[in-house]
Amino acid sequence: MAIVLKRKPLNFLEKLYLPQIVAGLSTTFKRMLAPKETMEYPEERPPIPKGYRGVPTLVKDPEGREKCVSCQLCEFVCPPKAIRIIPGEIQDEEHANVEKAPKEFDIDMLRCIYCGMCEEVCPEEAIWLQNQYSMSGYSREEMVNNKEKLYELGGTLPDQHFKWKKKKEAEEAGNAH
């Protein structure tokens, strides 16, 4: 059933329209003195909530080693095929032949859809979507994050797995994994 709202006839003051204008003017004047809503972007930045899915990055463990073992799971799972990995051996003597590490690791940010699948699939917790949200560049090449850039963006995550250290200790105790 339709609801019929009776419209009251306007009284003289309302017909005059002037009190309404004055009321409107006072409202806008109050708004003028009110604090501003604008966030002045490059200087002020919005707070990033926890679990925010920003630019995917690679992280190192607290001892400064690469966590990524170049299993290429993220490369396979990535829906738009933004990730390109060339696996390689670990370069430094001490850990050579233990696991692999990526020789090259490129994420094309023009393709990435920030879905977070790579983060979810990674068995080593090596790739993380962190709080970096503004990616810009002047060319397509600039928009491809290579390995150095990824580690630079990623930094270190303070987790307590110490996988490398434990493996080494196990090996020293005669327990070849």
Next chain:
Amino acid sequence: MNELLIKITFALIVVVVLMTLCAYSVLAERKVSSWIQGRVGPNRTTLPLIGSIPVIGPMLTRLGIFQPAADGLKFLFKEDVIPGHVNKFYYVLAPIISLVPALTTVTVVPFGHFIDTATGDAIPLVLADINVGILFLFAVSSLGVYSIVLAGWAANSKYPFLGGIRASAQMISYELAMGLSVLPVFMWVNKPGMEGTLSLYDVVLAQEGLWFAMWMPVSALIFLVSIFAETNRLPFDMAEAETELVGGFHTEYSSFKFGLFFVGEYAHMVIGGAVMTLLFLGGWHPLPFLPWEITGIWGAVVSVLTFLGKSLFFMFLFIWVRWTLPRFRYDQVMRLGWQFMLPLSIANLIAYAIIIYFLDT
């Protein structure tokens, strides 16, 4: 010869001040609108040298003081497109006609008062103190409607055409009410037995005591509303109505020609505010019932500043109203003009004719 030189410098100063006022009212428009909408407004444009003075530079930048320069230069450097389907002659003529009347009317607007300390002679600070001041002002400023009509017709496309038609109808209808609303003022100024005058200077002199806005509030109100309509400001911006008509009469204009329309509109507003101040708000008298005492150069400076302050208040009012009220519909504008403003101004005229008759006898 010497007098001519003084007049020319005087005129140059007035034009420069007027243009600066226009430029900064555009800035004020942007700033006030953004404040009302909870934004910050233009606050990035800066100049190399002045902008790097420690405290003052950033402060001016935040206030957007350098923005008008950027806005103006932008108009100069943009491509000036003349569409193929326009009537070139009238198309080019229209923006010129929009600015010229606005700059011409300023010649009869007195903006201060100089009293010679030695002789006590009062000299109005005005480019031309002609005796038909208000008539000249109305005549010339209503030429401004031709710019809109011409722009609308010459552009030869439908949105400017509609804008032009609306604007001409609107401006012609509100001019009647505007003219009638100032008649009581001049009835009072022209006391019986005195030499008749229509000069704006004499109007201000007549307001040493009561300001006209105080005992002729209806006149002042009608005049104010008509000024809004005449300058095509919201709520009467029928001519532009950007939500309906793209840009209205200036849709086909670009670059500097558009800039001229823009400056013309603001110049009309500045003049409108100034005339409102002169006719109804006591001109350069700082307060009612405060006869003008200060003589000499300082008196002149104070009078000009008072006058400027009051006119700037009206600029603020124009902007403030623009960002408060929605636009009238076209038929509402016409109804308001012909069915309310015109009868009201006639009734007002008759009422004050009777009152003034009894006051004078």
